[in-house]
Amino acid sequence: MSGILTIDRKQLVSQAVRVREGIPTIAVVKNNAYNFGLELAVEAFLEAGISAFATTSLKEAEAIRKMTDDSMVFLLNPTTEFASVRRLDLSITLPSLAYYEKYQEELAGISVHIEYAGLFNRSGFDNFGEVEQVLHHQAQMDEAERFFLEGLWCHFGYADEFDGNYEIERKNWLGFLAGFDRLDITPEFVHSQNTASFVRDGLLPGHTHTRLGIGLYGSKPYSGLNDEMFVQPFELYSSVVQIRDMDENMPMGYGGSFVAGRRTKVAIVDIGYGDGVLRKRAEYDCLINGRRYPIVSLMMSHMIVEVDETVATGDRVYIYHPEMRLDEYTFKGVGANSEQLATLNYNTLTKEITNES
Ligand SMILES: Cc1ncc(COP(=O)(O)O)c(C=O)c1O
Structure with a gap:
């Protein structure tokens, strides 16, 4: 016998139920669902009451769509595969003003989630002023040419550290969200929190969903947390x-x-x-x-x-x-x-x- 990996499917389902605490959740299933297996994880998470999924790859997004007709499937990475996005009814990130300026026509009718760069800064808008330029431009277009503003999001890069940076990135993001509040824009998905942030803060104000990865798979995002809350499946x-x-x-x-x-x-x-x-x-x-x-x-x-x-x-x-x-x-x-x-x-x-x- 050589190495054996056993995954307890029932535990995976109950871990997802436990960690999300009844809060609507976008399950992060990128990289073959953290290598648990995409199909196994998506089906387990659907059973756990989750109906929104995020991945970085179009190939995985397509596989997820085949498993669920009515879930929101979100592509975290910027994409220019607009025909596939339409065919598969995917939601995509709107990662910057420069991207918008380049692809504004292709975005007609597509569901987008505006991304804030924050301290993580892998991609995203730098400030609300850039978003206002986009919204202003959209308002001048015919309705059929506009994108559909389905979500707002950012990613925290410091939530599992206790050096003060998380507080800064959280404050900046909430300030960015306040801009949408002032304009009375309330999209269906407002999400920023990975496992560490959710465990630290519960659902942040103005948020509709968490966006969890590792906690769904049963590992603790930082030390000192209780074993019963994170059961390794x-x-x-x-x-x-x-x-x-x-x-x-x-x-x-x-x-x-x-x-x-x-x-x-x-x-x-x-x-x-x-x-x-x-x-x-x-x-x-x-x-x-x-x-x-x-x-x-x-x-x-x-x-x-x-x-x-x-x-x-x-x-x-x-x-x-x-x-x-x-x-x-x-x-x-x-x-x-x-x-x-x-x-x-x-x-x-x-x-x-x-x-x-
Ligand atoms: C954009 C994004 N959101 C959410 C997550 C989930 O984070 P975690 O696994 O810490 O819950 C990840 C994981 O890397 C991510 O890249």
């Missing part, structure tokens, strides 16, 4: 293929990557970086029979774990487990939650969905 494990006794100073692995510091036992486990175990992750422990043991070397398809006499060939070795959460390693500096998930390699891992109905 997956496990990653493999098994011990061999136990070897090592004398003091005996080397093992490429270039002697592990040298025993004393007489000891090691387990050879058939999962490695080729399956998506990050090298940084392998600086820490794995879980065997409920106990933690240090990973002492990582190879493409194996790793070496220093064990004791209780561990035997065939035992399961967990990299991620409810008792060994992925977010624990995020907070230890292994990499973002999404980075650890995105690296999992489905070409080599076996994926098993449990609790399907």
